[in-house]
Amino acid sequence: MPLIKRWIEIFGAIDFISVGMLLSVVAMSSAKRIESCLKAYVINSWLLALLMAAFAVYLSIPHLYAAAFFTIAGKCVLIPYFLRKIIRDLKVTREVEPYLSMPVSLIISFGLVVLVYSFLASGIFVAGVARNVLKISVSIILISLFTMMNRKKAVTQVMGLLFMENGLFLAGFSLTYGMPTIIELGVLFDMMMGVMILGVFLTQIKKSFVSVDLDKLTSLKG
Amino acid sequence: MLFFVLVPLMAALVCLAGKSPRVSEYATLAGSVIGAGWVLRLAAGAAGGTIYFSRGNTFYCDSLSAYILLVISLLAVAASVYSIEYMRQEHRAGTVTEAGMRYYYFLLNLFVLTMMLVPLANNLAVLWMSVEATTLVSALLVGIYRKKQSIEAAWKYIMLCTVGITFALLGTFIIYYAGAGIVGAKGEAGSLNWTDLMLSARLLNPATMRLAFIFVVVGYGTKAGLAPVHNWLPDAHSEAPTPVSALLSGILLNCAFYGVMRFAAIVRVSCGPAFVQDIMIAFGVASVVIASLFMLIQMSAKRLLAYSSIEHMGIISLSFGLGGIYGLYAALLHILNHAIVKPLMFFVTGRIHSVSHGAKLDSVSGFLKMSPLTGVLGFAGIAALAGVPPFNVFLSEFLMLKGMAAGSHWYIMAVFLIASGLVFFSLLRGFGGMLLGKPRLGQHRAESDTELTHTGKTSPEMVRTWWPASVMMALLGASLLFLGLNIPGGIDRLITRSMGLFMGGRVF
Numbered sequence: 001m002p003l004i005k006r007w008i009e010i011f012g013a014i015d016f017i018s019v020g021m022l023l024s025v026v027a028m029s030s031a032k033r034i035e036s037c038l039k040a041y042v043i044n045s046w047l048l049a050l051l052m053a054a055f056a057v058y059l060s061i062p063h064l065y066a067a068a069f070f071t072i073a074g075k076c077v078l079i080p081y082f083l084r085k086i087i088r089d090l091k092v093t094r095e096v097e098p099y100l101s102m103p104v105s106l107i108i109s110f111g112l113v114v115l116v117y118s119f120l121a122s123g124i125f126v127a128g129v130a131r132n133v134l135k136i137s138v139s140i141i142l143i144s145l146f147t148m149m150n151r152k153k154a155v156t157q158v159m160g161l162l163f164m165e166n167g168l169f170l171a172g173f174s175l176t177y178g179m180p181t182i183i184e185l186g187v188l189f190d191m192m193m194g195v196m197i198l199g200v201f202l203t204q205i206k207k208s209f210v211s212v213d214l215d216k217l218t219s220l221k222g
Numbered sequence: 223m224l225f226f227v228l229v230p231l232m233a234a235l236v237c238l239a240g241k242s243p244r245v246s247e248y249a250t251l252a253g254s255v256i257g258a259g260w261v262l263r264l265a266a267g268a269a270g271g272t273i274y275f276s277r278g279n280t281f282y283c284d285s286l287s288a289y290i291l292l293v294i295s296l297l298a299v300a301a302s303v304y305s306i307e308y309m310r311q312e313h314r315a316g317t318v319t320e321a322g323m324r325y326y327y328f329l330l331n332l333f334v335l336t337m338m339l340v341p342l343a344n345n346l347a348v349l350w351m352s353v354e355a356t357t358l359v360s361a362l363l364v365g366i367y368r369k370k371q372s373i374e375a376a377w378k379y380i381m382l383c384t385v386g387i388t389f390a391l392l393g394t395f396i397i398y399y400a401g402a403g404i405v406g407a408k409g410e411a412g413s414l415n416w417t418d419l420m421l422s423a424r425l426l427n428p429a430t431m432r433l434a435f436i437f438v439v440v441g442y443g444t445k446a447g448l449a450p451v452h453n454w455l456p457d458a459h460s461e462a463p464t465p466v467s468a469l470l471s472g473i474l475l476n477c478a479f480y481g482v483m484r485f486a487a488i489v490r491v492s493c494g495p496a497f498v499q500d501i502m503i504a505f506g507v508a509s510v511v512i513a514s515l516f517m518l519i520q521m522s523a524k525r526l527l528a529y530s531s532i533e534h535m536g537i538i539s540l541s542f543g544l545g546g547i548y549g550l551y552a553a554l555l556h557i558l559n560h561a562i563v564k565p566l567m568f569f570v571t572g573r574i575h576s577v578s579h580g581a582k583l584d585s586v587s588g589f590l591k592m593s594p595l596t597g598v599l600g601f602a603g604i605a606a607l608a609g610v611p612p613f614n615v616f617l618s619e620f621l622m623l624k625g626m627a628a629g630s631h632w633y634i635m636a637v638f639l640i641a642s643g644l645v646f647f648s649l650l651r652g653f654g655g656m657l658l659g660k661p662r663l664g665q666h667r668a669e670s671d672t673e674l675t676h677t678g679k680t681s682p683e684m685v686r687t688w689w690p691a692s693v694m695m696a697l698l699g700a701s702l703l704f705l706g707l708n709i710p711g712g713i714d715r716l717i718t719r720s721m722g723l724f725m726g727g728r729v730f
Contacts, residue, residue, distance in 0.1 A: 161381070161384060194384055201377050220375060
């Protein structure tokens with residue numbers, strides 16, 4: 001264990017993993033196929049769980065192992081399984097159909113990261129091993145928000161929301177080194193329920209609009 | 223004492239188990255009445271200064287919690303009475319099946335349960351979970367008809383509110399961060415309990431708390447319908463079943479605003495009151511102005527009422543931001559006043575729609591003659607919504623104006639007065655057209671063959687009402703007048719005690 005702790009410190013594992021999460025969000029925001037988005041999400045969730053485990057080892061907080069375990073069960077197994085099932089059942093076409101082209105989305109994602117780094121330079125100061133993580137996680141949240149606005153399909157919006165939640169968990173970890181386990185479980189449960197209910201609505205949208213494009217959801221205005 | 227909050231859960235389980243919609247109806251009614259009885263006892267205790275803690279301090283109830291709970295539980299009774307009339311009509315019209323009715327009552331009870339958990343939560347993360355749970359349950363209720371528009375509204379609602387509330391959770395995390403290392407009373411790393419944070423509020427880093435509060439206001443403000451993050455609200459309110467619209471508008475928005483108030487109480491101690499006040503005033507003025515402008519172009523009664531909710535949440539936020547004795551009293555009193563008048567107006571609109579079968583404002587006229595009681599209540603409701611004396615809303619709005627004068631906010635006062643003029647005009651034009659004139663259904667100019675002969679014989683059969691619902695609506699109407707003339711001592715004590723949380727005096 002002390003050896004692993006040293007490694008985490010020497011190799012900057014915490015920074016390394018969170019940058020990996022940021023990269024997977026950028027990959028999602030410029031991906032062309034829904035399957036790639038889903039893959040990016042699975043990678044992102046595994047990295048989140050890995051980060052929790054790294055924190056658990058580094059800070060010797062045993063209850064974070066449980067948090068990592070529940071993250072793997074919920075975000076790496078259950079939710080991707082559920083989404084795959086929905087995509088298969090609804091016969092969603094594979095292209096994500098963004099409003100903006102890939103290079104433009106990449107530039108905007110980059111711009112968002114710069115924005116976050118310049119704005120969060122003051123106001124909140126995090127010391128210690130997780131000092132860079134808050135900025136990365138807020139970048140992840142904003143890039144996912146941008147992706148949600150940029151996509152026509154309802155499924156990809158749900159994915160953007162899920163990425164946002166991962167970013168949120170990352171922010172929570174960088175700030176607090178883990179909330180009490182019961183709180184984390186509650187938040188995770190709420191989010192799972194949210195995804196399930198969105199799935200129910202997706203099937204209903206498909207049934208009554210014969211499509212899962214959000215372009216068709218335009219009857220309510222003003 | 224606090225475990226009585228599980229009464230709606232029992233009622234929900236009965237709805238799930240019962241085979242007939244009658245069982246669900248009466249279980250819901252019984253559940254809400256028992257819940258209201260419990261809340262009345264709790265509120266009586268809280269008005270006397272008692273504070274209830276659950277084991278482990280995760281839940282607690284002080285005067286502010288009891289006040290919000292009181293509003294929730296009374297409105298839950300009103301909504302469950304009206305639901306019976308409304309859902310029977312929908313069933314007769316063939317819009318819902320018997321299974322659909324049971325499912326509706328099941329969700330309705332769960333919705334009330336999640337809303338009751340919000341003011342009882344002491345732990346700020348539990349508060350967040352409860353608010354998120356209200357979104358999830360009520361989104362199912364909004365989409366219950368499975369029509370195109372209602373699914374669209376539900377989708378928008380759940381998406382926007384979940385995204386918004388994500389920011390509130392980020393704000394909660396940041397506050398946890400600010401409190402870590404300071405709060406630890408029991409050897410924990412930190413505490414998210416509001417009571418603990420409030421005790422150590424002076425020690426929290428102001429810059430961090432400012433950042434957290436901005437995230438929290440945007441997050442819970444989305445749910446509370448504050449402009450400019452209100453876009454989900456008109457759709458969800460107009461597409462939901464009418465009793466649900468009444469609950470959404472009357473209390474759900476206040477539950478979310480309650481979250482903002484709890485955070486504001488901490489932040490105003492750690493960064494000074496000016497920061498909190500400026501943000502709340504800005505959101506309030508924006509909501510009042512945007513809502514009053516959008517009300518001018520609304521063609522449907524429920525959307526008109528939805529925008530009026532945004533206006534009234536703006537008024538609550540504005541008065542809360544003004545602070546001081548007048549502002550705070552006005553904000554808290556306005557929560558109750560709005561929670562009485564808005565559901566009443568939704569119930570009246572529901573009855574109008576049961577005749578007209580169309581949501582458009584010009585699809586009916588002369589409703590006053592078809593159902594005199596409902597029509598009169600509708601007029602009282604419009605007058606109250608617009609802030610006409612001697613109704614209750616006038617009292618809280620007048621107190622707010624007094625708060626503005628005390629703080630010399632003359633520009634804000636001018637903007638508010640112009641906006642409320644516009645609101646009065648839109649309400650009177652919209653509802654006046656439906657209530658006054660010859661009894662007539664269908665489009666005004668197009669189809670004259672649907673015109674009713676106003677011999678008075680056809681009217682009673684047209685409007686099928688259920689007498690307990692009429693009694694309940696009449697009681698709501700009477701309390702509009704009663705609360706405009708006199709504030710009962712118990713409510714006054716609850717409000718003045720709650721004001722202490724934001725005045726820097728006694729904490730709890």
